[in-house]
Amino acid sequence: MADWEAYLDQNQSRFLDELIDFLRIPSISSLSEHSGDVDEAARWSAQRLTAAGLKDVQVLPTGGHPVVYGHWLHAPGKPTVLIYGHFDVQPVDPLDLWTDPPFEPAVRDNRLYARGASDDKGNLLVPILAVEALLKTSGTLPVNVKFLLEGQEEIGSPQLPDFVKNNKKLLACDLVLSADGSQWTEEQPTLIMGLRGLCALQVDVRGPSVDLHSGTYGGSFLNPIQGLVRLLESLHGPDGRVRVAGFYDQVQERSAAEREEIARVPFESGAYQVKLGVDALYGESGFTTHERVWIRPTLEINGIWGGFQGEGIKTVIPSTAHAKISCRLVPDQTPQEIREKVRRHLLDYELPGLATDVRIVPSGADPYLVPAEHYGNRAAARVFRRIYDRDPLPTYMGGTIPVCGILKTALGAYTINFGFALDDENVHSPNEFFRLDSFVRGQRAYVMLLEELGARDM
Numbered sequence: 001m002a003d004w005e006a007y008l009d010q011n012q013s014r015f016l017d018e019l020i021d022f023l024r025i026p027s028i029s030s031l032s033e034h035s036g037d038v039d040e041a042a043r044w045s046a047q048r049l050t051a052a053g054l055k056d057v058q059v060l061p062t063g064g065h066p067v068v069y070g071h072w073l074h075a076p077g078k079p080t081v082l083i084y085g086h087f088d089v090q091p092v093d094p095l096d097l098w099t100d101p102p103f104e105p106a107v108r109d110n111r112l113y114a115r116g117a118s119d120d121k122g123n124l125l126v127p128i129l130a131v132e133a134l135l136k137t138s139g140t141l142p143v144n145v146k147f148l149l150e151g152q153e154e155i156g157s158p159q160l161p162d163f164v165k166n167n168k169k170l171l172a173c174d175l176v177l178s179a180d181g182s183q184w185t186e187e188q189p190t191l192i193m194g195l196r197g198l199c200a201l202q203v204d205v206r207g208p209s210v211d212l213h214s215g216t217y218g219g220s221f222l223n224p225i226q227g228l229v230r231l232l233e234s235l236h237g238p239d240g241r242v243r244v245a246g247f248y249d250q251v252q253e254r255s256a257a258e259r260e261e262i263a264r265v266p267f268e269s270g271a272y273q274v275k276l277g278v279d280a281l282y283g284e285s286g287f288t289t290h291e292r293v294w295i296r297p298t299l300e301i302n303g304i305w306g307g308f309q310g311e312g313i314k315t316v317i318p319s320t321a322h323a324k325i326s327c328r329l330v331p332d333q334t335p336q337e338i339r340e341k342v343r344r345h346l347l348d349y350e351l352p353g354l355a356t357d358v359r360i361v362p363s364g365a366d367p368y369l370v371p372a373e374h375y376g377n378r379a380a381a382r383v384f385r386r387i388y389d390r391d392p393l394p395t396y397m398g399g400t401i402p403v404c405g406i407l408k409t410a411l412g413a414y415t416i417n418f419g420f421a422l423d424d425e426n427v428h429s430p431n432e433f434f435r436l437d438s439f440v441r442g443q444r445a446y447v448m449l450l451e452e453l454g455a456r457d458m
Contacts (some may be wrong), residue, residue: 003137006131008443015129015434016112018048018226020105022087022121023114029088029155038151041087042066044416045124045149049111052128053135054147060167062159064149072135073144079453080144082173082413083131085124085180087455089116090428094299097430102346111144111433118425122434123179123442124149126420130446142454146173148404153180154197156363157402164410173413175376176455177446181419186435187195187298189384189392191377192417194295197367198400199339200302202359203346204322205231211307211316225306227351230320232301234349235325235342242299244345247338252331252421256294262290265393271312294396295387299342328398333429368415376379387445418449 001009025040028034042059045068049057054070065088073080092102092115100106105114113120127147134141148171150160164171184190206226208217237243255264267290269281283292292298305322308314327338343358370377372394384392397417404415420442426432 004133005444007137008336008440008447011129011133012440015125016107019439020114020119022048022125023112023116024103025103026092026103026150027088027116028091029152030091031383032192035065035108038065038088041121042068042149042151044089045204046127049147049149049372050129052132054145055080060163061305062152062163062356064159065155067151067160067163068149069147071144071146072141073146075144075454076151078143079174080172081450081453081458082146082148082171082176082407082411083127083177084148084150084407084415085127086108087116087124088122088151088154088235089119089121090154092329092430094430099431102430102432105253107436110357110436112436112439113187113273113431113433115432117434118421118428120153120180120419120421120434122439123419126439126442127179127446130450131441132239133443133446134450138393142451145450147405148173153402156365157406158363161406163337164406166215168410171407171411173411174380175413176404176407176413176415177376177417178401178404178415178417178430179451180403182397182421182423183419183438184393186422188438190395191392192378192386192397193372193394193415194331194369195216195367195397195399195401195404196294196297197333197335197365197405198216198326198402199329199335199364200326200361201339201342201346202322202324202361203228203231203361204320204353204357204359205306205351206320206357207353208317208319208342208430211319212322212403214317221353222351223317224321224354225318227354228304228306231346231356232304233325233347233364235299235301240282242297244299244341246341247297247299248336250332250337251297254291258295261394262294262396265290265395283366285291290396295330297330297333302326324395329365329368329399331366331369333367335366339364348457363401363402365402366409368401368404368408370414370416372414374414375456376414376453379456380416380418380449382452383445383448385449387441407458418446420445 048326049070057070102115307318
């Protein structure tokens with residue numbers, strides 16, 4: 001057993017206690033009343049980097065929630081690896097569905113339950129512990145390491161692009177490792193080849209100046225809710241394709257070989273339907289379910305409201321109706337381009353007697369794709385074969401991790417997603433948890449990956 005392995009084994013109880021302390025901080029970045037808690041999580045992260053042996057550790061302002069930086073740069077001629085994670089978490093509602101309070105961590109059945117346990121505090125702590133194990137036992141690392149930990153990922157990292165752009169020298173690196181990632185199953189690793197981007201809008205339909213009596217005035221003008229429903233219906237065809245003009249113009253079509261690789265990833269429609277709680281699957285015609293959620297763009301209605309929402313009935317015609325819309329993007333779509341095309345579609349659709357306003361949600365994220373043969377992917381694959389005794393599946397992520405595109409644009413560095421969450425760990429939902437086996441496995445895997453990358457001379 002290597003010294004670092006013994007160090008990890010001997011300190012697992014302490015590591016778990018530290019993670020529990022970290023999870024007690026309610027660092028919800030989307031709620032202003034928790035901004036102080038996000039700051040506290042930043043200070044905790046900074047102190048933990050310092051304790052691990054990192055140098056020049058700083059909590060840095062962004063104009064929004066802060067970032068934490070630290071480094072160890074004493075491996076001349078070796079790659080510089082930037083390790084990314086985030087210490088902010090999602091809101092916890094609905095509270096009544098939690099078995100335990102979300103910020104009172106509980107260990108059951110070798111699982112740690114708490115908001116942020118899997119996304120991303122448990123995964124964020126993993127590479128810190130790996131670096132600590134190497135520094136405390138050998139006093140050195142096989143590569144140069146920088147950490148960039150942020151407190152605004154769950155709100156789309158709005159200030160991060162400018163922060164990275166203004167700190168290129170500080171963050172300069174050859175490769176990024178993201179601890180905000182997942183594996184396919186407990187037994188099957190995966191290499192994530194790409195992620196979808198994101199943009200969002202809100203549409204507001206206005207009719208009369210006030211809510212009106214539905215008996216006195218009903219039938220004399222277009223109800224704003226009915227108008228909004230028509231407008232939203234116009235966004236898709238019966239074949240599942242988005243009807244916005246030019247929506248697919250910049251979509252990078254995937255090759256037959258790439259689609260064959262996706263087809264080899266196991267999928268069972270019945271189990272998938274049971275998991276979702278639906279009786280049938282639906283989406284853009286001509287594509288499989290994996291293709292629809294991994295490599296095809298989408299337009300989704302995330303929320304719709306207007307009129308009376310209380311118990312019972314109130315016979316009014318509302319003066320306004322509203323909807324929130326988001327689009328997941330694929331290479332080579334951009335948030336700016338797609339937002340404008342959707343905005344134009346919404347404004348050009350005629351609703352007699354009604355006015356339509358569209359609000360652009362300023363934050364967004366570019367889609368991201370990493371070459372399959374990138375040396376970071378090859379190194380990660382070798383580690384996964386040692387850890388899991390099987391080859392990783394090449395997959396994609398339907399969701400968005402904004403930092404991947406941000407760092408590629410600003411630093412020219414690809415990101416390898418190297419996290420150990422699993423899809424069933426209730427991320428963003430009540431009773432979020434992280435498997436303690438994954439917590440331990442991830443520490444060993446990070447040490448091995450740093451060693452693999454250190455074998456590459458720059």
